[in-house]
Amino acid sequence: MKKLIAILLTASLAMVALAESPSMSPSSPDGLRKGGTLGDVADAPPIAGDPRDVQREVRNYPEQPPVIPHTIRDYQVDKRFNRCLDCHSRESAPDAGAPMVSVTHFMDRNFQVRAEVTPGRYFCTQCHVPQTDAEALVESDFKPIDQVIREGDRGEGQ
Ligand code: HEC
Ligand code: HEC
Structure with missing residues (x-):
């Protein structure tokens, strides 16, 4: 033994x-x-800072899920409750002064527009992330579409 x-x-x-x-x-x-x-x-890297004085950002291309310009700490989203829809749903958006979720959020997989936000768009943070002061993890040479078009017009970037 x-x-x-x-x-x-x-x-x-x-x-x-x-x-x-x-x-x-x-x-x-x-x-x-x-x-x-x-x-x-x-050591665990420090948690990125929450947005404070941030504004809605210009999207880099039309289908980009906009980044969230406010903190979402403690906002509950689960099967029974969705804090985001408290302000972003069709009914409450005007009172909350928040932009309503767009029509794509009501479309099912056959592009049929439904009365409610569809399950595929229910868990908001699958696609939308809050703005933070985090450093980019990897380098990126991504260019917004307007820059690509401008460079194309000038015959650059080929
Ligand atoms: C208390 C109300 C409230 C709640 C709750 C809330 N929001 Fe917002 N949200 C706002 C307001 C108001 C704005 C517009 C801010 C501005 O115009 O500067 C906004 C802006 C946004 C935008 C930017 C839209 C754009 O076109 O740039 C996104 C994305 C967003 N919120 C997502 C979320 C998500 C996801 C949640 C839940 C995790 C959430 N919000 C919860 C009030 C809220
Ligand atoms: C599957 C990905 C996905 C999920 C999940 C999702 N969104 Fe979006 N969202 C997008 C995309 C992509 C856009 C921009 C293009 C569009 O409108 O479809 C957008 C746009 C928005 C906008 C801007 C609308 C406008 O007209 O300017 C708001 C506000 C928003 N989403 C809030 C939410 C909230 C709140 C939830 C949860 C209930 C949510 N989204 C869930 C992908 C998603």
Whole structure:
């Protein structure tokens, strides 16, 4: 029995050593988890700041889900209750001074417009995220559509 425990202990120590060695634990593959290897315990990155003085942003293309220009902390959205619709539904939007969800939110998969927000658009934060002061995780050379068109007109960017 003692022998077995000794063997198990040695084996687990060896596994820990291997996990911490750079060859067995290369830096994280997608580079999003900065600083360290998969075996390291890194500090959690700080939570991005909530929007304070922000305004509605221009969309980069017409079908972009607009980013949310206000905090959504503690806004409950579940099967029975949807805090977002308290202000953004057809009935309450004017009183709340909020933009109503657009007609696409009432369309089912056959593009039939329904009386209520359809299940596919019910969980708002699937598509809409609040604006934050977070740094971009990866570099992007995305250009808004107007810039693409302008450059096309001038014969650039080909
Ligand atoms: C207390 C009312 C209220 C609640 C609750 C609320 N909103 Fe808003 N929302 C607003 C108002 C008012 C604006 C317009 C702000 C402005 O014009 O600067 C807005 C703007 C937005 C916009 C920007 C629309 C655009 O065209 O730029 C999005 C997206 C949005 N809200 C999503 C949400 C989501 C998702 C939730 C739930 C998690 C939510 N809102 C909850 C009041 C609310
Ligand atoms: C499947 C993705 C998706 C979900 C889920 C979703 N939206 Fe949207 N939303 C969009 C897209 C895309 C647009 C912009 C194009 C459009 O109107 O369809 C948009 C536009 C909006 C706008 C701007 C409307 C306007 O006319 O300017 C508001 C406000 C909004 N959504 C609120 C909400 C709320 C509140 C919910 C939850 C009840 C929600 N959305 C759920 C994708 C989504």
